[in-house]
Amino acid sequence: MVPSNCKYTKDHEWARLEGEKVVVGVTDFAAKQLGDIVFVDIPQLGTKVEAGKTMGVIESVKTVSDMYAPVSGKVVARNEAIEGDPALVNQDPFGKGWIAEIELANPAEFDRLMTPKEYEEHVATSGH
Amino acid sequence: MKHTPLSAVHEKMGARMVEFAGFAMPVQYTGIIEEHTAVRTKAGLFDLFHMGEFWLTGPDALKNVQKVVTQDAEALSDRQIAYTPMCRPDGSIVDDLLVYRWNAEKFLLVVNASNMKKDFDWIKSQLSGTYEFEDHSDRTGLIAIQGPNAQEILQKLTRQNLKAIKYYWFTTGKVNGVEMIISRTGYTGEDGFELYFPAEKSEMMWQALLEAGKDHGLVPVGLGARDTLRLEARLMLYGNDISDQTTPIEANLDWTVKFAKGPFNGSEVLKKQKEAGTTKTLVGFEMGKGPAPRHGYAIFSQGKNVGEVTSGTMSPTLQKNIGLGYVPPTLKAIDSTFEVEIRGKMYPAKVIPTPFYTRKKDK
Numbered sequence: 210m211v212p213s214n215c216k217y218t219k220d221h222e223w224a225r226l227e228g229e230k231v232v233v234g235v236t237d238f239a240a241k242q243l244g245d246i247v248f249v250d251i252p253q254l255g256t257k258v259e260a261g262k263t264m265g266v267i268e269s270v271k272t273v274s275d276m277y278a279p280v281s282g283k284v285v286a287r288n289e290a291i292e293g294d295p296a297l298v299n300q301d302p303f304g305k306g307w308i309a310e311i312e313l314a315n316p317a318e319f320d321r322l323m324t325p326k327e328y329e330e331h332v333a334t335s336g337h
Numbered sequence: 338m339k340h341t342p343l344s345a346v347h348e349k350m351g352a353r354m355v356e357f358a359g360f361a362m363p364v365q366y367t368g369i370i371e372e373h374t375a376v377r378t379k380a381g382l383f384d385l386f387h388m389g390e391f392w393l394t395g396p397d398a399l400k401n402v403q404k405v406v407t408q409d410a411e412a413l414s415d416r417q418i419a420y421t422p423m424c425r426p427d428g429s430i431v432d433d434l435l436v437y438r439w440n441a442e443k444f445l446l447v448v449n450a451s452n453m454k455k456d457f458d459w460i461k462s463q464l465s466g467t468y469e470f471e472d473h474s475d476r477t478g479l480i481a482i483q484g485p486n487a488q489e490i491l492q493k494l495t496r497q498n499l500k501a502i503k504y505y506w507f508t509t510g511k512v513n514g515v516e517m518i519i520s521r522t523g524y525t526g527e528d529g530f531e532l533y534f535p536a537e538k539s540e541m542m543w544q545a546l547l548e549a550g551k552d553h554g555l556v557p558v559g560l561g562a563r564d565t566l567r568l569e570a571r572l573m574l575y576g577n578d579i580s581d582q583t584t585p586i587e588a589n590l591d592w593t594v595k596f597a598k599g600p601f602n603g604s605e606v607l608k609k610q611k612e613a614g615t616t617k618t619l620v621g622f623e624m625g626k627g628p629a630p631r632h633g634y635a636i637f638s639q640g641k642n643v644g645e646v647t648s649g650t651m652s653p654t655l656q657k658n659i660g661l662g663y664v665p666p667t668l669k670a671i672d673s674t675f676e677v678e679i680r681g682k683m684y685p686a687k688v689i690p691t692p693f694y695t696r697k698k699d700k
Contacts, residue, residue, distance in 0.1 A: 244365060244368060244369055244561070245368050245369050245370045245371075247651040248627060248628050250628060268628055268629055269369075270561060270565060270650060270651060270653070271364070271369060271564075273628075273631065292626075
């Protein structure tokens with residue numbers, strides 16, 4: 210599942226442009242690889258995140274994984290629903306399982322992310 | 338990487354494979370929580386080929402077992418099993434294992450896959466008198482069936498009266514036409530059986546058990562759920578909760594250390610620890626909502642690093658974060674509090690009684 214209205218990172222995050230803001234999350238592929246997600250450490254409101262740098266942590270039963278910011282900017286919304294029910298990220302990674310909203314600092318960064326087609330190819334070569 | 342006789346079967350069934358102790362093993366099939374819950378409520382099937390099986394036989398077998406393990410193998414009846422640590426003279430733990438007593442001249446020792454060579458060399462170096470000591474790990478298949486429905490499912494494949502086998506006892510007999518050891522043991526905190534048979538029968542046994550259990554909720558279970566199941570039941574994982582750096586007294590395994598049987602490897606040191614106390618002790622704790630405790634995280638009390646988490650997880654059964662860790666004895670009482678450092682932040686933890694989960698006996 211690779212929705213056409215998103216762009217992607219090689220680390221399996223997605224980003225969807227909504228005006229000046231970008232909604233971010235992890236892809237279906239990432240959620241499946243992680244397995245049952247039990248905790249998501251979402252950055253606080255106002256946190257400045259930098260493209261390609263750690264913006265949060267996702268824990269499954271078995272593993273702890275960093276989540277990287279697809280774009281630079283300020284965190285302007287957090288999905289508090291996944292703090293109460295982290296399994297939403299497994300169930301609906303592109304919808305109810307979104308993680309945060311970032312106010313875009315540099316629109317060119319968004320343009321440079323992988324297209325759905327590029328990401329599909331990336332997943333295909335990730336060995337699965 | 339070595340393969341178990343079932344590695345290809347796991348892969349074909351869609352399991353995610355990992356390397357564990359040198360073997361290609363399934364870490365999960367459908368999901369850790371789903372598999373965990375199946376074992377707690379119905380039944381789960383585990384491929385445990387990787388475990389080590391050593392046979393110690395001969396006139397001096399009992400004497401040698403008594404020397405290397407902390408449990409009392411003389412007090413065991415024939416066909417009874419003991420869980421036991423195996424220590425060095427300094428009290429440190431070489432491994433934990435199951436001792437199966439056939440009679441005073443015949444024992445089966447079942448050891449952890451990750452310690453197989455270390456254990457074999459260690460035991461061999463300790464033996465004396467007239468005995469034979471053999472490693473049958475490569476030719477021994479081992480499948481566990483665990484959960485409240487385990488007995489009902491297994492009974493469909495055997496004429497042995499399973500009800501008559503008590504917990505931590507075994508018998509031998511045919512299951513699905515294959516002669517094997519039927520052992521009422523496990524590493525999940527549930528009722529269940531571990532079956533030892535010729536390795537080449539593995540696939541046949543696996544399929545027969547799955548077929549017998551298909552209307553009883555039996556599912557294959559990977560290493561991921563095996564770890565969460567054993568932790569809820571406070572069963573030790575060597576390399577995490579016990580190691581070369583810990584003793585059975587520190588790990589609160591006093592019940593497995595039988596001083597009354599006479600001297601054995603580690604007995605002097607362990608007796609002193611039992612009498613004078615230890616500087617660290619293994620406790621179980623819970624944490625609030627948030628990140629889970631994990632192996633290796635530091636434990637703090639009043640700003641000082643005083644211990645370490647040895648195992649931790651979000652407990653699928655209890656729906657909360659639980660862990661085991663070594664702390665100074667001043668923090669061992671129930672309701673004692675300390676902090677666990679997770680990615681640079683401190684999170685409160687509270688000592689609670691263990692096992693975290695105990696099954697209801699006799700449904």
